[in-house]
Amino acid sequence: MVGFAIGSAVGAVGGLIYTSPMRRLISVRPLPGYRLALAFDDGVEGVADLSDLAGHGVFTCWLQSGEFEKVTIGDSGEAVWASGVDQCPDALYLRVTGKTAAQLFPSLERGDRVA
Numbered sequence: 394m395v396g397f398a399i400g401s402a403v404g405a406v407g408g409l410i411y412t413s414p415m416r417r418l419i420s421v422r423p424l425p426g427y428r429l430a431l432a433f434d435d436g437v438e439g440v441a442d443l444s445d446l447a448g449h450g451v452f453t454c455w456l457q458s459g460e461f462e463k464v465t466i467g468d469s470g471e472a473v474w475a476s477g478v479d480q481c482p483d484a485l486y487l488r489v490t491g492k493t494a495a496q497l498f499p500s501l502e503r504g505d506r507v508a
Contacts, residue, residue, distance in 0.1 A: 416482040417470025423462045427455060429472065431489055433482065439489035443480070451478050 420432035427444040446452040447461070454476040455461040467473040472480045487497060 415470070416486045418466045418472060418482050418485070419470075421464050421466055421472050423464050427461055429464065429485070431472075431485055433486060433489075434470070437486065437490060441485045441488040443488075454478060 417434045418431060419434050420430075422430040424430055424440065427442070427447040429441045429443065431441055432438045443452075447455045454474070455478075460474065460476060463475040464472050467479060470482045472482075472485060483497060486492070487494065
């Protein structure tokens, strides 16, 4: 049996399990150029540049005047827009810190498998 601490995220990607401390946004403020000023519950603060997403797929809605600025924090600590588009806090954390997924989820690199 494997135990995980409360406040940890547990998931599986391609049969590999991962655990990490759950990151939650505590503050989000839109900036020009499809950027967000963010603060996380572990004290990390910074700017996430999402300009590479604007105008692509579900993020096409951000091109509508004022849509990107309608960002709020969702129930799971994610960034959510009025159109229903969201960005998970871990993805935003990676952008802000410059860390890789393997650094944030070390068990992915170890190759731990789901039974």
